[in-house]
Amino acid sequence: MGGVSTERSAALFDRARRVSPGGVNSPVRAFKAVGGTPRFMEQGEGAWLTDVDGNRYVDFVGSWGPMLLGHAHPAVIDAVQQAVSRGTSFGTPAEPEVRLAEAIVDRTSAEEVRLVSSGTEATMSALRLARGFTGRDRVVKFAGCYHGHVDALLAEAGSGIVTLGIPGTPGVPAHVTADTIVLPYNDVAAVEAAFAEYGQDIACIITEAAPGNMGLVPPLPGFNAALSRIAHEHGALLISDEVMTGFRAARSGHWELDGKVEGWAPDLVTFGKVMGGGFPAAAFGGRREIMEQLAPAGPVYQAGTLSGNPVATTAGLTTLELATPELYENLLATSHEVRRLVSDALTAAGVTHQIQAAGTMFSVMWGVEDAVTDFAGAQRQDTAAFAAFFTSMLDQGVYLPPSAFETWFVSAAHDEEALSTLAAALPTAAAAAARAVDGRP
Template sequence: MVGPLSQKLFAKAKTVIPGGVNSPVRAFKNVDGDPFFVRRAQGSRITDVDDKTYIDYIGTWGPAILGHSPIQLTQTIHEVAKDGVSFGAPCPWEIEMAQTIVDWVPSVQKVRMTNSGTEATMSAIRLARGFTGRDKVIKFDGCYHGHVDHLLVAAGSGALTHGEPDSAGVPKDFSNQTIVLPYNDFEAIQTVFDSIGDQVAAIILEPFPANAGFVFPREGYLEFLREITTKHGTVLIFDEVMTGFRVAKGGVQELVGVTPDLTCMGKVIGGGLPVGAFGGRADIMDCVAPIGPVYQAGTLSGNPLAMAAGLAQLKALEAADGYNQLEKTGARLEAGIRGLLKENGLDFTFHRVGSMFCLFFTGKEIWNVNDVNGADMEAFKRFFWALLDDGVYIAPSPYETGFISLAHSTGDIDDTLDAMSKAFKVI
């Protein structure tokens, strides 16, 4: 149960904001409760308006890889803001950010900044269609790519969380151009390409789906997608808005050695400010206006605050040997959770790569969203509230991923495991 001031604020919010929130998962509907309201965030912890502090494993849904309000970001934002918060004209930080992305991400030769991950995926799809002259797009059930009309079809994340796997307001003609297939199904992909391979402009996927829990590809699956798209002249798009700069400097594509044609990015590269980006092969990216026929624009794209903050975060992450540190912290959490599961005789499934993790309340192997749907949702709810009452904040939905930051200490991990030990006994 959240505190009285949060309850009062939520009641007021519902009178002026649809559902009382500006993003559906924040409403706590999937855990049958109401949300708390945050007053401040620092390091690994957030404090609500009722002055209760929590160890936070959401991290602004991924961007806070250094932790909340790191000095590198707050000082940078302060200094840059003194010279202006938005110019509507090019600024030097755009070039430095673009060069950093090109240097770090294997697939990217040129990049265009946007204001959100949704804008990035929307633009990448339009670009793929413009480049190929084709209309059809393949996506995977459980992979969420933002609230773009033609991609909000059998989507995961927020759509699943608020009980609407397909959104009202999406014209049928839009969704008819989107082919939705089960993730990790080789045969389904082969069947589509055998039938209409010359009509498919793009495959878009989260290479490690992170909006239906945290799901891994079967051995050879990403390689298979790379091979079949190359054969048919289809653009392969990795949506690494969540995994990019999180699981490795170069994202999943660096880890697995599979290079897509286009990559969508966001979150970490903005340091917590609104940001997105899409980039890839130069010949495809050169189809974007003003030098190509595919139109894309944004008043605040590449704004100085987001670019400078994102650069400060990436530099601090690299200087701190951040990915090795995150792996060590993640390994400590994983070992502790697996030990607790064994101790309590619980046959649950745990997935982790680096600083991203998810606990599925089922002993079944998890390969796609259908497997996730088979988990014990009631057990998750009891687990969530037990942790929250004990000062540990995980995502209020079994369809979301947990995030560790550099600010999480060994003490934080140990306190989290203590809370989990008690929570496992009440599920």
């Protein structure tokens, strides 16, 4: 697919930059970390995307996680079309939101959930609820974890913050983050020390269940359980951010892989992405006694005009209904095969790397010899090697996350053709990465 035309994408990007900051509506889409022209997509079907110039790509972004079933799954499209025909928004309760909430409660540790419209809104609301429930202000978070663009949680965040190399949190007053304690990830001793000093003032610990925004950095065995223990010993809450991992890492989210096995549960948990089926939908939930503090049942206020939107909840519910245990088994097998293909190609080309995974999710750590366990390790990646690899894969019809600090996603639609296209592109891309490591063009 070498020498592909990007004329129409380039023209659209020029138009977009005249009316939108950086020409995009979410920063990483701008390709600043990898160079070249962002591809404007026109259609998605199964495991494939087609851009406005007619170029076709195997997609390993999946709208950053939601497309568990692949793009335009017939059952989801049919359900959405039926929902749209009944009306797009009512501003009242509707049955689909009840059914989606029931499905989330059935699969997870949450006893009650509140639906919202974005992952950022979910974490912002969970944070407010934790503070309201405990009567405390301080929050513990971890360097490299990304919880949406909530002011208090942008300190040392992953995702676009690290991809674009943005220093600090411009636009966020110092007093807003004054109550945010940022600790190294996977460091139980640091958590113990923070609580020893500030324990009576800490409302909660918030952590990604398995961080996927500094590259995929899984929790060390027992880390999440230790967070739960430490928080409870000091009267604080544990918020597990499963916006990315929920219904994606495994059927019940990452909690299925550790908490459900080890016998602990977060006090509050946030969801997004997969539960919206490709539409803007998210949720936060948790123990009933905490959730009942939300208005109108309790005094902690939270609201949203489009929360529980009937079209979005229908798409999410249909997606979860189709996400059977067998589907997750197939997803995991596909993920293992993709990881094997990538690692074999990079090894053959002499590119030092680590592939790290949590359930069906994974990412490549570029230029590192040992497993990465924290943000400092993730920041040592060879981003030039990734950029060369990304560009070569894109030219050969494989669409990857345009950042070394993001997670790869597979779907139920990644079939033999999709994997064959990936396999065919890998040797050339791996050689490009090797040249970048050596400083050769």
